[in-house]
Amino acid sequence: MTGQLIAVVGPSGVGKDSVMAGLVAADPAIQLVKRTITRPADLGGEDYTPITPADFAALAKEGRFCLHWQAHGLSYGLPAQVLDDVQAGQTRLANLSRSALTEADQIFPNLKVLNITASVETLAKRLAGRGRESAPEIAKRLAQATKPLPTGLDIVSVSNDGPLEQTVEAALSALQPVKA
Numbered sequence: 001m002t003g004q005l006i007a008v009v010g011p012s013g014v015g016k017d018s019v020m021a022g023l024v025a026a027d028p029a030i031q032l033v034k035r036t037i038t039r040p041a042d043l044g045g046e047d048y049t050p051i052t053p054a055d056f057a058a059l060a061k062e063g064r065f066c067l068h069w070q071a072h073g074l075s076y077g078l079p080a081q082v083l084d085d086v087q088a089g090q091t092r093l094a095n096l097s098r099s100a101l102t103e104a105d106q107i108f109p110n111l112k113v114l115n116i117t118a119s120v121e122t123l124a125k126r127l128a129g130r131g132r133e134s135a136p137e138i139a140k141r142l143a144q145a146t147k148p149l150p151t152g153l154d155i156v157s158v159s160n161d162g163p164l165e166q167t168v169e170a171a172l173s174a175l176q177p178v179k180a
Contacts, residue, residue: 003086010116011145013126022168033094069100115157
C-alpha cells in the first residue's frame with residue numbers, strides 16, 4: 001500500500017488553509033497534518049501546536065519531527081508520526097515552505113506538491129484583509145510570491161483567484177485524476 005504526503009505550497013495570502021480544509025472535507029482519506037510552530041498561540045489562522053524556540057530545538061534534537069525548517073523567522077515541524085502514517089499507506093496533507101520541498105522529497109516517497117497560485121492583486125487584498133502584517137511586510141511577502149519551486153518534483157498547480165469550491169475541485173482532480 002502506497003501512502004502519500006501532499007505538500008501544499010504557495011505565497012502568503014493565497015488561501016492555502018482554506019483550500020486544505022476544502023480538500024479534507026471533500027475526501028475523508030486525506031488527513032491534515034497539525035504543524036508545530038514557534039509562533040504565539042493567539043495569532044489565529046491554522047490549527048497548530050505553538051511552542052517556544054528552545055522547546056522546538058529540543059524536540060528536533062530528539063528526532064520528534066520527520067521534517068522541520070525555518071521560514072519568516074519561525075521554526076516549523078511535522079511530527080514524526082506523519083512519516084509512519086504515510087509509510088502505512090495513508091494520505092497526509094501539510095502546508096510546507098518551498099525551501100523544505102527538496103528535503104521532503106527525500107524523506108517521503110511518492111511526494112506530491114500542490115502549488116496554489118493567485119494574482120498579485122488577489123494576494124495583496126487578502127494579506128491586507130487579514131491584518132497581521134504592516135504594508136512593508138506585505139510588500140516583502142508579495143516580492144516572494146513568484147519565487148520558483150525546486151525542479152524535479154511532482155508538482156500540480158491550481159489557481160485560487162476564483163471561488164474556493166472551484167479551486168478545491170480543480171485540486172482534487174489534479175491530485176486524484178483517476179477518481180475525477
